[in-house]
Amino acid sequence: MEQAEIRELISEEAVDKRIKEMGAQISKDYAGKEVHLIAILKGGVFFACELAKRITVPVTIDFMSVSSYGDSRESSGIVKIAKDLDEPIEDKEVLIVEDIIDSGKTLNHLKPMLLSRKPKSIKICTLLNKPERREVDVEVAYTGFDVPDEFVVGYGLDFAQNYRNLPYIGVAEE
Ligand SMILES: O=P(O)(O)OC[C@H]1O[C@H](OP(=O)(O)OP(=O)(O)O)[C@H](O)[C@@H]1O
């Protein structure tokens, strides 16, 4: 494939440090409870695995595959569920784990759908947030970093399915 130029935006050390802090905060907030992580495939999985290792209360994890970007830099606006959860979430303390919230359309579609399954609580945790691009409001409980309006890759984030494996966050230059 044609390789884009990648400029480092957030270093591996900074990402790892922030994930430790987020794990500590979540452990404090959910003290005495169990947290059920829902990792959104594919991008959210890299972050979810690292975060899970930093949470000290009991953790369970399930996966859901939704996609709206395909291989493009723009959301199609159509959120496709390719794989649903394996287990019911009724009465669970659910934490949705995402790599990025951009337009907000993915979570705006997903959250009401999951709420209808009657979890005890539902919150959102994202590694990255791109506030300048927001089109629909989403309430986010935990955010790793705000990023500028640029197309970011790495740590699960792809450009046309590539670069998910970068251990840092970079910008894919045009
Ligand atoms: O706030 P939004 O504008 O909806 O964008 C955020 C969503 O877009 C990306 O997923 P994508 O559709 O690229 O699927 P992927 O994780 O499989 O790459 C990302 O992982 C979020 O799920």
Ligand code: HPA
């Ligand atoms: O900036 C981004 N990079 C990769 N995937 C994305 N999905 C939404 N925004 C982005």
Ligand SMILES: [Mg+2]
């Ligand atoms: Mg993607």
